[in-house]
Amino acid sequence: MQPFELVIREAKTVSPLIRELVLEASQAEALPPFTAGAHLKIQIPELNDQRCYSLIVTDPAHDWQQSPQQYRLGIRLEEEGNGGSRYMHQLQVGDTLNVIGPVNDFPLNAAKDAEPALVLIAGGIGITPIASMAQNLKQQQRPFSLHYSARTQEQLAFADELQALLGEQLICYTNDQNALDLNQLFADLTPNQPIYICGPQGMIDAVIELAKQRGWDRENVHFELFITAAPLAGDQPFEVELRQSGLSFTVPADKTIVQVLEEAGEDPMYDCLRGECGVCTVDVLEGTPDHRDYFLTDAEKESGKVIQICISRSKSPKLVLDM
Numbered sequence: 001m002q003p004f005e006l007v008i009r010e011a012k013t014v015s016p017l018i019r020e021l022v023l024e025a026s027q028a029e030a031l032p033p034f035t036a037g038a039h040l041k042i043q044i045p046e047l048n049d050q051r052c053y054s055l056i057v058t059d060p061a062h063d064w065q066q067s068p069q070q071y072r073l074g075i076r077l078e079e080e081g082n083g084g085s086r087y088m089h090q091l092q093v094g095d096t097l098n099v100i101g102p103v104n105d106f107p108l109n110a111a112k113d114a115e116p117a118l119v120l121i122a123g124g125i126g127i128t129p130i131a132s133m134a135q136n137l138k139q140q141q142r143p144f145s146l147h148y149s150a151r152t153q154e155q156l157a158f159a160d161e162l163q164a165l166l167g168e169q170l171i172c173y174t175n176d177q178n179a180l181d182l183n184q185l186f187a188d189l190t191p192n193q194p195i196y197i198c199g200p201q202g203m204i205d206a207v208i209e210l211a212k213q214r215g216w217d218r219e220n221v222h223f224e225l226f227i228t229a230a231p232l233a234g235d236q237p238f239e240v241e242l243r244q245s246g247l248s249f250t251v252p253a254d255k256t257i258v259q260v261l262e263e264a265g266e267d268p269m270y271d272c273l274r275g276e277c278g279v280c281t282v283d284v285l286e287g288t289p290d291h292r293d294y295f296l297t298d299a300e301k302e303s304g305k306v307i308q309i310c311i312s313r314s315k316s317p318k319l320v321l322d323m
């Protein structure tokens with residue numbers, strides 16, 4: 001995909017931490033179409049890197065078949081992050097951005113006959129792709145409910161327009177008043193209701209685990225993480241040997257295998273960098289992987305024969321990979 005330039009036409013604060021940007025082509029020409037759950041990859045010049053932001057649609061008249069005139073984003077300020085969101089928050093109307101996309105790694109499945117009601121769950125800024133899904137499902141008159149959780153009432157960004165769009169299909173929760181109880185939510189669901197969730201990693205992990213405990217099919221839980229690999233307390237350096245090339249590297253506690261290989265001039269395959277897509281799968285010849293991905297099955301993880309090198313690490317001092 002080729003990058004292209006967009007201009008910021010509107011910018012406003014929609015919650016204490018979330019800023020909304022409305023983007024247009026510089027000559028106001030139509031933009032590439034997208035589907036619910038899609039995101040833009042935005043170049044952050046200060047970091048020489050990209051950040052992904054989901055496209056929000058809550059307009060009931062939006063035509064998903066047409067080329068849109070505008071893209072709308074919600075960006076959460078991450079004070080502890082490495083600067084991507086701070087860059088996005090200081091942008092002003094008239095500033096330009098280089099973008100790639102739209103790309104959709106979190107699509108809604110096509111409607112099935114006699115489909116059970118879909119369950120949408122959003123935590124915090126995870127509302128951005130989920131809002132577009134809700135709008136799309138509403139337009140298709142498919143059955144669903146949206147469970148939207150934030151820390152406080154004022155952090156429920158876009159809640160007013162979602163309330164107007166969805167009515168009783170929107171259920172809001174705040175940690176300080178009526179916290180979302182996932183156990184209770186699951187108690188009210190029927191087995192294998194399709195779930196689409198976007199939010200903090202802990203919330204996604206909890207939903208995956210609850211579905212697993214109930215014996216639900218794994219493919220009925222659809223999710224999108226907004227994070228890339230982050231070190232955990234106690235992470236240790238380890239050695240990685242590439243058997244085909246004969247090269248060896250040390251992977252420090254605060255870097256991933258992919259990062260180390262790239263810094264060394266290697267060209268590893270990857271895409272999401274979140275352990276979701278499967279693009280970076282590599283065969284393990286020796287050593288014990290420390291799996292942190294959401295792509296491999298439990299059986300594949302137990303086999304120890306493959307690893308997602310974008311996020312997973314090593315339990316043994318050394319891993320030998322077939323690359």
Ligand code: FES
Pocket residue numbers: 269270271272273274275276277278279280281293295308309310311
């Ligand atoms: S790059 Fe997507 S799973 Fe590793």
